[in-house]
Amino acid sequence: MATIRDVARKAGVSVATVSRALNDKGYVHEDTRKAINEAIKELNYKPNEVARSLYKKKSRLIGLLLPDIRNPFFPELARGVEDIMQESGYRLIIGNADEKPEKENDYIQTFIQNNVIGIISASHTEKKHYKHLTCPVVFLDRTSEPFPSVYADGLTGGKMAAREIIRRGSKRITLLRGPIEVKTAQDRFKGALDELCQANVDFNVMTMASFAYQDASKCAKEIFEKYPDTDGVIASNDIAAAAILHEAIRKGKSIPNDLQIVGYDDIPLSGLLFPPLSTIKQPAYEMGREAAKLLIKLINNEPIQNRMIQMPVTFIERQTTRKVEENG
């Protein structure tokens, strides 16, 4: 690999001048610049980011912490983040925390040790891990004061799910509760719970061990054993919903006539299920983009109008819920 010294030698100037030309800082004569650029081309020189980072104590790396890369919701977030970062010349280190505090902390250490210029975390089991960080941090998919965040309103999302399923006539509802350690799952759970309490319906609650596909399937089987007369399921996310849907059809239920199902997230596959899944959409890709934009502003010390960006959730009506009869 060619170094800045090689370039300087070839162009007949000092390293300082090359550095200035490279970074567009200070004066560089047009001819000099030309000679330097030529040398750079000939040598196929690429600045060593590590050396740069060592001096500046800042790299062009962004740390992105995800709780579970296998849940399609998170790659969607990641793509949003990546697309914006790419445009600004930043690169991502992606870490998979696996919902485990130790792994989360491991990755944060890695980020720091590699001089990341900022962190976006969708996995924040413990606030204390972030307390003493000196680089800007944006929380994604959930909030934790006083950190800037981009999130969708889980409480409202949960309420919405419950309201829509009630409005469409379910009377004996099973509310699925996501793993307790997943905070966002608890928000939507509470929202739905509130709404259910206020409505004239029966309901029961079932808690999932995890969002993994296997656990979802197991949970789906259990539901129909324990609550065979359930006529509406508010799932904790789309994976769970897919599992329930699957099991319901296997059992010969007619969807949505015998049973309505509402999912959460609107992952890409939701529309490809059969029947297509009605769900609460979180605008994952957009959330990722917003988080990235926010972090970049933070990095550049630009003024922030709004450090808590709440993105709208929407009810996506597909075919696991009945049509409403009345207008409005």
Add this chain to the structure above:
Amino acid sequence: MATIRDVARKAGVSVATVSRALNDKGYVHEDTRKAINEAIKELNYKPNEVARSLYKKKSRLIGLLLPDIRNPFFPELARGVEDIMQESGYRLIIGNADEKPEKENDYIQTFIQNNVIGIISASHTEKKHYKHLTCPVVFLDRTSEPFPSVYADGLTGGKMAAREIIRRGSKRITLLRGPIEVKTAQDRFKGALDELCQANVDFNVMTMASFAYQDASKCAKEIFEKYPDTDGVIASNDIAAAAILHEAIRKGKSIPNDLQIVGYDDIPLSGLLFPPLSTIKQPAYEMGREAAKLLIKLINNEPIQNRMIQMPVTFIERQTTRKVEENG
């Protein structure tokens, strides 16, 4: 952040000694070591990986290049890689090449500039990008001589898909062909094509623009317009298969009686579709693990028995294909 100098001062020794203690190299007196460890603890010192990397020209970072993080097959690979790397103290930079040669090259440059110690690439549109790399490279999910690779046999996989669907009685088969730029998709396509040619069946071919969900849906609609009497679809991957399945059911076809469908990959959601999708399984997670292990060996200059690791593909019989009547 505390530096090695702070530790040295606190422990009353030189930085050289601290460094030796840190890396277990050369002699360090037991007492000295104890003092150093104490200082490290008190200062909560973590070595600066960037400085380390600058000197050694090697970091603990691994570059992982994926073609599309939104296709659930790739996160599965990534998890396999990550789990092994994690154990050995390596961390991942994940890049998303988006099937675009420029993005691929961008990320490779980033990897190099950050002194990655090795690269695993599941996205190799152009061999030349890898030709002159000095760090070890492992190709994942496909081969490209002379690089070490971990891959599943697409030709066999394609043949298998065709054979199984023919064996189960489809007579007018539609063979879906993945995007031409995706080499693995072409392998399985060729395998299936071979098998179809040798069998006593009619068939037609349809090429997809991409594996994106939207394109898959569009393609599914087209199939039933152009080839309404198709009684078997060999899909180019599970996403495509899901779209076909969805459309077929929407059209009131009985699966697998009117139409059989075979997917490819066996992504986690395949089993949750309805009916559950019969598919050719690539052991993605295991492939990721093997690739990681291979790369680590390469990094450590360990002897390699086998630089081309082929993983088995298997037919996963679910319910989009008919049961075979005869035995064997």
Add this chain to the structure above:
DNA sequence: TTGAAAGCGGTACCAT
């Protein structure tokens, strides 16, 4: 067994 000092490849200050 330990320490001084020379790098690794850049950046930026201060002269010129």
Add this chain to the structure above:
DNA sequence: ATGGTACCGCTTTCAA
């Protein structure tokens, strides 16, 4: 407009 050089934090000779 350009160059000399100290420095970022760590590793590794080499000498003591």
